Amino acid sequence: MQVDTQKLTAVVTACFQASMDGRFSTLQQATFNSLGRHLRMDLLGLLSAQFNDGTAAVDTANQQLAIVSQQVVTMTNNLAIAGQVVQNITTLTGVLDGLLSIAAKIA
């Protein structure tokens, strides 16, 4: 059982793209950069992580990833949701950090 790293890669890339998007304030750009870096560190750890079947945290992470990966696409045409997206990505980082702790215990 694995985290959907393909979607995670897309979200990381979207964060870095948003950090260079002049429609966001410099503060928002910095936030996206910071979230992108955090998620990338998670990606680094999760690429090779395997979880036992039925690990609820993996399902939760993949569900959260599905929502966020859709939102970052929508955000490019609807800047108003940026705040919500940032909040959801922050939640996602918490979920993924938790998963990495589980992965470390399995290893």
Add this chain to the structure above:
Amino acid sequence: MILIRRVITLAGISLLLGNMLGCVTAQFGTPIASFRDSISRSGAVVANYLTEMNAFEREIYIDSVFYDPDAKVLAVDSAGKSTPLMGTIFSGPSIKARLDAINLIGAYASRLAELAGSQAPQQFSTNVNALGQSLTNLGQTFQTIATQHQNNPQQTKDSTALSYVGPVSTLVGTLGQMYLTQQRDQAVKIAVDQGAPKVRQILKLLEADMSQVVEPLELTGLYEELSNRVLAYNQRVDKTHDPNHPTPFTQSEREAALTEINSSLSRLDAAAASNPATLVQSMSDAHEALVKYADSSKLPTDFTSLVSALQAFENNVTSVATAVQAIVDLRKGTIK
């Protein structure tokens, strides 16, 4: 009587030659040499990706720290996780196992090339029994018949025997070459068929490594590098961002910062042009084309398809190798 035997023997040779000519001769030598060379080059490119990944991550980490004035350089972060400073994406044994797998495919291609490109003379002598001792000695027989009269004047002179020596010897040599070529092609076909499942397995694993590990890290790493530089530049010029911090750029600082951004963009472009998973996929396509050709009737159209697949493979290797070199050179700063 001698003449009748001669006619029968030559008729037999002609029949054998006709049968052999009736078969389509495989043209393994050149395509397999091309396959071997492209496998060797692409193996080097893939190996380069794998061995560079740890250094790449360390570089991205240091770059990230550089652009974040508040960041500390840590081997383990506050959450207890290893950072890329001393951590590894692929451990030494993991990299070695993959390099060994690549080398194995390279060795397989090399052995095939040696087999397909082997020259007849040496094999001719080792396979002389298969060809038939009497056949190979036929030229010598004619030579003997022609000179018998000189050695023994009582013997009936066979005045035309000497004329046969040249053409018969050539024909025997040609037959031997054709026989051995067919033996060799059969050996190549068996080697291709028997090796195919393992080659497929290895290429599948390599492709998964490339598409699921190497590419995501490379892409996001280069985006991070670019984002850090762009953000640092924009924060520096944005006077509303931090009224205490922004120190106006000098002309040379601005130029240096923009050059760094341009360099990051060039690396991203080069990475986009050098999809390593596609390279492994084209290795796989070329291999499948080779297997298909080995199992085909060896018609000209089959050969054209093989050459076409190998050409595509070669082009892809060249394209990716060029892009990979560009990424390395950009990192070293040898090109801007």
